Amino acid sequence: MTSYQPTVPHQAPSTSQELLTVPQVMARLQLGRSAVYDLLRSQQLASITLGRARRIPTxxxxDFIHARLDQEAAA
Known part of the structure; x- marks a missing residue:
């Protein structure tokens, strides 16, 4: 007789570990696609690549927003 092992429901990642798509970042920053990719290309905004997909950790x-706020406050 086999024993039944209850499965633990998959939990969504915590907010600090969530990965965003480029369109989600575009919406949050209210920027266009090219502007977001420019931030990624210049490494002002960190990202990871999964296959062909680019993802930005929350x-x-x-960190990017805080850095920009600090730059604005210093100016």
Whole structure:
């Protein structure tokens, strides 16, 4: 007789580990596609590549925003 092992429901990643798509970042920053890719290309905004897909961790977006706020405050 086999024993039944209950499965643990898959939990969504915590906010700090969530990965965003480029369109999601575009919406959050209210920027166009080219502007977001320019930020990625210049490494102002960190990202990872999964296959052909580019994903931006939410913490990278938060870090980018804080860095820009700090730059504006220093100016």
């Amino acid at each position: 913490h990278a977006l938060t």
